[in-house]
Amino acid sequence: MEPEGYADGGNEPGGDIPAAHHARGPVIMRTVRAVAWKEIQIFFLSPTAYIVGLIFLALAGFFFSRDLGDPFPEATLSPFFQGAVVIFILLAPALTMRLIAEESKLGTIELLLTSPVRDWEVILGKYLASLIFFLALVAMSGFYVILLFVYASPDPGPIYAGYLGLVLYGAAALAVGLLTSTLTNNQIVAAVVAMGILLALFFADLAFGAVGGFPGEIIGELGMKTHFDDFDRGIIDTKHIVYYLSVITFFLFLSVRALEARRWR
Incomplete structure (x- = not known):
């Protein structure tokens, strides 16, 4: 069932365009919901998404069972968690690379940009769709x-x-991937650049030893892996939650700005 106020454009990117704006609040939520719903349909109908999901579950199973052969294995999911954050370096770009890049390649981005849909509504809707699919994978x-x-x-x-x-880490990684997809019409380029950024953020904590001093500490604090390790130990620190939410907000903000810039090209 399509959200009220939208014309059904099928399962193609940019298919749903808002019919009109009336009450701002409800229409804004309907717009985001419509964009998200269309992308969710594409996700769950795409064989690529299922292949990515199967690869994630297979690798997750490998990391989970890796230490079971030890004489006295620990009853912990730490190997799975540590392995999953590495998998996300590949998984997040694979899920997000087509979100905007495919729109650009097919030419449907112009349809979105000339419709009464705000840029941040497009970005938020597409981000929520990728997040929902990601949460489904994690739930499995x-x-x-x-x-x-x-x-x-x-x-x-x-x-x-x-x-x-894990959810916060993955949500941040998806925001990174969405930005790179917004910057190019080539899905492969979007995925590779996103992987590069995620690798840099993953290994940023190594800068503390390599650079040293206050600059090293600053760079180290930018590392996504650094802020995940306490969660893996069972420690929920507000500082780490704020960090991931800040990363998500920052990259979504850049995605909105990048999409806005397309209007002037």
């Missing part, structure tokens, strides 16, 4: 949690904290 990894509780007695605290950190 709950199978490993069930196995852990069936065969062991793990401390639930680190598991809850780890999943919170």
